[in-house]
Each structure stands twice: as C-alpha cells, then as structure tokens.
Amino acid sequence: MKSKLKKDTCEITYVDRKKVASVRKKIKPEYKIQLLSDTFKVLGDPTRVKIVFALSQEELCVCDIAKLLGTTKSAVSHQLRVLRNMRLVRYRKNGKMVYYSLDDEHIKNLFDEGLRHVEEL
C-alpha cells in the first residue's frame, strides 16, 4: 500500500515546545534578518573582502584598487557599486578620478571581528 503523501514538516507536535516558544519570542523581524544577511553577504566575496580591506587602510581610486588586486577596472567598478549600494563605501570625485573609502565604522568593526576569527583558526 502507498504511504500517504508525507509532508516534510514535523509530525504531531514540537519536540520541545517551551524552547521553541522561548526562541520565537526573541527572533528578529524579517526585514532585520534580511538586512543582516545582506550585510554579511556583501562581505562574502573574496574580491569585495580585498577591496574593503584595502579601503580600510587607504583611500584609493578605482585604478589603484584594480592594480592592487590584479583584476580589471571593470570588475572592481562593478563590486564598488555593490558596496556603494549597501552604503559600505563613500566616494569623492576629483576631476576624472574617483576616490573611495570606507563609509562606516561599524563595517570596519565587523570586518575586524571576522578577521580575528579567521586569524585564530
């Protein structure tokens, strides 16, 4: 005989209803979760990590960032747009040059915390 369509959800009841309820009370609203994961996601790419690290040291133009990373200016420019959209970097125009720097102290903290984690592995 065929087993009835198994729903891939928990059967009958919670394993520990109290714990689940307790966590549910503390869980953050969806938009914050999204914002948080978006923030981490921006740092979740090696090219952007390099850019952020570089900018945490010096204000740099697109051209020098590209030289530093050994990639194309186009690739850097695309990633800078991502960082700009997330307000992680700021820029200053001077003639045809555009100088980028980190916009946000928090991001530096977050980045450094991540670095500390990696250094201690």
Next chain:
Amino acid sequence: MKSKLKKDTCEITYVDRKKVASVRKKIKPEYKIQLLSDTFKVLGDPTRVKIVFALSQEELCVCDIAKLLGTTKSAVSHQLRVLRNMRLVRYRKNGKMVYYSLDDEHIKNLFDEGLRHVEEL
C-alpha cells in the same frame, strides 16, 4: 580607424604608487581572504541567519528549527550541513534525534557585531 585592443587595466603607471605599495604590504594571504569571505558568506543567507540566531539562544533539534522557521526539515538539514562544514555548529545525537548548537564563541561575536550594525541603522 580602429583603436587598438584596450586592455582593461591601468595605463602607464599607478596613480599613487606609495599608497598602493603600503596597502600591498599589509594585505592578507589569499587563503585567509578566502576563509574570511567564506565565513561571511555562510552568514549571508537569511535562512542560515535565522538558524544561527536560534542556536545562539537554545540547543535545538532539526525538527524544532524547521517549525520555528516555518520551512521544511529538508531545507534546514541542507543548511545545517553548510554550517557544519564551516564548523559553525556542533551536534549531539540522542537516539534518532540530533541536537544542534553553536560551536564557536567567535561566531556569536561576529553575529552580534553584525546585529549591532543593523540595529543602529
């Protein structure tokens, strides 16, 4: 007439050779960059953020996590594997149940730092 094939790299020379050299000295080795961005990337997904948050509050079984998030057990299990592979979570087996918890204090710090950043926007 056709312009010669433009290389999308910086022409002639650095804009600021000194700054680039200074940053280059401090830049981290490739494997650390990769590890760092991988760590951020793991937290760069809303489902995993929710799981990590939940586990930062309570040790939970797969089933209860799924209930809490309102997703399938399969989806949770797949994401737990990702978290396991990155050594962010630990698990304890008890019969057919598997209880997950955060493995690493650092990750909690990193997560909290991100949360602080988001809370202050």
Next chain:
DNA sequence: ATATCATATGAGTAGTTACTCATATGTATC
C-alpha cells in the same frame, strides 16, 4: 572639437546556490 583617459554601466554568460522532491540511513518500538 577631438582625443585620451578614469570610471560607470548594460548585456550576456558560466558558475554557484538554496530550494524541492525522492530516497536513504539509522534508531526505536511493535
């Protein structure tokens, strides 16, 4: 204005990812 150069951006694409669905594994209970 014409040419040159720094940067930005759109289209296209190869690679990745997070899910669903089906199935497997492993444990407890009958």
Next chain:
DNA sequence: GATACATATGAGTAACTACTCATATGATAT
C-alpha cells in the same frame, strides 16, 4: 522481523552572482 519517524543526502532546477566585453559618460588636454 516490520513499521514509523528523525535526519541526511543526491538529483534536478530556478534564481542569482561575478565576471567579461562592449559601450557610455564625463573630465582634461591639445
């Protein structure tokens, strides 16, 4: 043993992403 259930996992897929290439913008210099 057989069944039931918790979890894990493989295949397949739709959505996304980071790049390349071509082109656009906008500034400086001739």
